[in-house]
Amino acid sequence: MRNTWPGAGGSCLAESITRRSRLLAAVVGLGVLVVGGGCGRAPESTPEGGGKRLTIGVNFETLQTEYWVAGFEAIRSELKKRGIDVVDSIADGDSSRQLQQIRTFITRKVDGIIFVPKDARTCIPAIKAANEAGIPVVLFNRPAAETEGVRSVAIVADNRKLTRETVSFMVEQARQSGRKHKAMVVVGDLGDANAIGRRDGFYDAVKGNEEVVEVVSEVPSEWNQEKARSGVVNGLQAHPDISFIFTSSDFLFPAIVAALKSANKYHKVGTPGHVILGGFDGDATAYQMLEEGYLDATGVQDVYFEAEQSVQAVLDLLAGKEVPALILDPGFVIHQGNLHDLKDRMWGARVMGR
Amino acid sequence: MAIGMRVDGWLPGWLKRGVLSDHLILWLSVAYVLGMAPWATGFVSVSNAQTILAYLLPVLVVSVGLTLVLIIGGIDLSVTSIIALASVLGAKVMSGEDGWMAGNALAVPVGVLVMLAVGLGLGAVNGFTVAVCRIPAFIATLTTMMFVSGFAIWVTLSRKIGGLPAGFVMLGQNLWVATVMAVAVTWLAHGFLSRTLYGRWFYAVGQNARAALVSGVPVGRVTFWTYVASGGFAGLSAILFTAGLETGNPEMARDNLLDVVGAVVIGGTSLYGGRGRVLGTVFGVLFLALVDNSLNLVGLTFYTITMVKGGVILGAALLDTARTRILARTG
Known part of the structure; x- marks a missing residue:
């Protein structure tokens, strides 16, 4: 018994109602127009019949x-x-x-x-x-x-697997630096299955690598740039030695980069003070950051x-x-090492190209 | 005055009467349906009427509450956040997955009462801060909105709550039931405002609170109970929203505030208080729902719909302004 409504009877109803006022008639008339379609024209289907176009x-x-x-x-x-x-x-x-x-x-x-x-x-x-x-x-x-x-x-997208692969690459970069990194993860709206998959993929990758990466801050963004920015600023103030950040979506990078710049922590890959950065999506901002040498890796949804x-x-x-x-x-991980080979498959690169 | 003078000068008599009518927005709605029917496939159909009604009813209920507030010269920015909190607390009571009363036969009535109580309670808080503490309504209800929105997200950790009982879902998805509920409270509010002495007090407070006080109108009590009523309407709207979507959602109706205010103002209620009708709000909500629905049916792009909708609303507002000016000039 869902959405039950006596539409077909609308015009009959209108006929039987005494006209107490013009207003009432108008209201009923409008109801007939909208509701009484059952006595009038039927909604059209797709334009062509026979071998019709879908x-x-x-x-x-x-x-x-x-x-x-x-x-x-x-x-x-x-x-x-x-x-x-x-x-x-x-x-x-x-x-x-x-x-x-x-x-x-x-x-x-x-x-x-x-x-x-x-x-x-x-x-x-x-x-x-x-x-x-x-x-x-x-x-x-x-x-x-x-x-x-x-x-x-x-x-x-296989959010968990692709995030795990992306963060595993970042952990490997951290290991190669020869020192322990304190990490921040920016999570999305946890009512969204994608956000949960990415958060879980992140923890899958860092689990067992605590000697290289220690998670000290989890920032809830609710897929909101302002919340992400204030959360990252607060996290960097509480832990100024954070040097590893993963965001559950590339679209939050502008907020994260702004926070890193204000903390004087935004440096290119391979330069002193570089914060290992990773993301998910493969958008145009991430592509630009990869091209300019600031981003380590991102998981690209195809x-x-x-x-x-x-x-x-x-x-x-x-x-x-x-x-x-x-x-x-399955998506794929794009990073400084394979950027040249894979950028044609990265949707953010195509967006930039347009 | 210029618009009013021009319109008054060249309009034919029947059109002038239409423009001057209290039911201008209704006539516009009728004209809109007639004008769009050939272009919007399925616009005039039973299933589309169901679609429009299902979308319109919860918005109508909260808009009626806001109409009362605007008539007394107030504003209630917290109505959509009240809907969100009532939605999640009611769902937390009733949810068959991990609800506080999961499986209990009384879960639905208790859940419904909780939703109404949340609305009335928060309305009372607004009423107290505005009427007793004399905090401007804009600030009082803005802070309620901020606190309640944050609380709704905190209490659910942003998670949506599903598994609501069929007996509750029916309240929003059976259009007979939802329509009866919405029409009943709308009719009550209309009758109260237009046919009772207490209703006159609302207009008196909105036109000039000091003069009303001198005339013996209990301005404080009227203000307090208006906000309580607005909260109650928001609670009822939360029932319709939540049942319609089968989900308790801490973001429920978050983006509806401007639609609600727009519908009430298009319906002829003044943002400055002292003027407005529940029936006008019904027409305003109907008009906006028709515009929204038809533009989707026409198949315009999202960007175009937004621009056309803005233009149509502006056109309706200009007509209403012209009408008001003609009326003012002709006495």
């Missing part, structure tokens, strides 16, 4: 970071490359709006939906609504919480792989094929 709804929670913009453009481009029509919307960080927008896709009778949920929990009603309408749902880069009877496919897999998953679901509930993007 239409896929693409919804992103936000376009606030370069990563999401790159992912959004990659999916649109992949769909267009395959001759599929796209309708899109952005929830602007609002779970309620996102639910409305997914329902709007259903109203438009799209053939499939690819979306980035605001978080693992609040997307469940939207997925349920699509399931009930028989529309396949693919989640890009952020999985939903496991919920009985809710079906979706998620394409996500946006183009994820976009291609998302579209393929929708098409496979539409064709009735079996698709695993979770498809992992």
Whole structure:
């Protein structure tokens, strides 16, 4: 009994109501216009009949970071490359709006939906609504919480593994310096499975290497630059000898670099006073920092792989094929040593190129 | 005056009556639906009506509460943070995963009461600081917002709370139930303001608190109870938001404050107090929901939607300004 509403009866209701006032009539009239569609025109489907073109709804929670913009453009481009029509919307960080927008896709009778949920929990009603309408749902880069009877496919970076590999590289750099480093980790919104995976990957990598890296500060950013900056500033004041920083997302680098500069700790790799820096995502800022020699390594999410897999998953679901509930993007670690060879696969480098 | 003079001069009679009508935003909504229907696929359909209603109802309830506050010349910046805290505390009581009353038959009624109590309690705090401590409403409710937002995140460690009982989820997802709840409280507020002596006191306080006091209106009590009511409406809105998304969320409605204020002001409520109607707020919320929904259906890009929405709201505000000026000139 979800979303029950007697829409088809709207116009009949209007006829039977005595006109107490023009206002009441107007309200009912508007209700008839909106609710009474059951007696009038039916919503249109995709424009062509027969061998009709598919239409896929693409919804992103936000376009606030370069990563999401790159992912959004990659999916649109992949769909267009395959001759599929796209309708899109952005929830602007609002779970309620996102639910409305997914329902709007259903109203438009799209053939499939690819979306980035605001978080693992609040997307469940939207997925349920699509399931009930028989529309396949693919989640890009952020999985939903496991919920009985809710079906979706998620394409996500293997956050834990890729972070572990990135931080392991940083630990190796620390070991080669021949001294012990005090470390800070900047974590994301711990309501986000990606943030948890990256935090866990970080601790996987430093565990057993305490003689080289000692974690003295964990900064909660909640994916917010201002919170990250104040947290890093406070951490550096409490532990001025921090010389190893990992951030769970590259988009926080501007905040971290500002804090390092104000503490006079921002120096190039291989120069005295350099703080070993690592991140996750592979955005344009990270690429620039790598090029300029300030960043040691970052774990790159393969946006183009994820976009291609998302579209393929929708098409496979539409064709009735079996698709695993979770498809992992292995990503890759890019650092000063392999930058030249791998930069063409780094989405941040392509963004810079544009 | 210039806009009012010009509009007054060349508008045909029927249009002038429409512009001068108390229900201008409703007429605009009707015109908007008629104008957009051919362009927005599925705009006039049953399923889209459900979509709009599901989105609109929680916003409407909190907007009605804010209307009361604006009419007395106040402001309540804390309503969205009250929604967030009520959402997570209610969810903490009810959640079947690790809720305080998980599996208990009374979990849903207790959870609902906790959410309402959080709203009323924080409203009382606002009312006390504004009416008794005489702290400006902007500062009082801003500090409540900051404290409550931080507390909601601290108490959950930023985690969303799922596993809410079906009996609770139904309150937000069964549109019959949600509509009855929202319409009932809206109707009550409308009746209270327009048909009771106490309602007149609200306008008197908003127009001139000192004059109202001299005339025997208990300004302090009216102010206190207005903020309590606003908190209560926020608590009820939290029930609809939380049930609709099946999740207790410390960031619930965080970005809705401007939408809420915008809807109330578009509905004709003055930011300076003394003027406004609950019915106007209903139309304001409806108008914004229609604009938002239709622009998504048209398939415009995010950037375009934001710009068009701003333009449409500005147009509505200009029309309202013109109307006010014509009315002022014609007495």
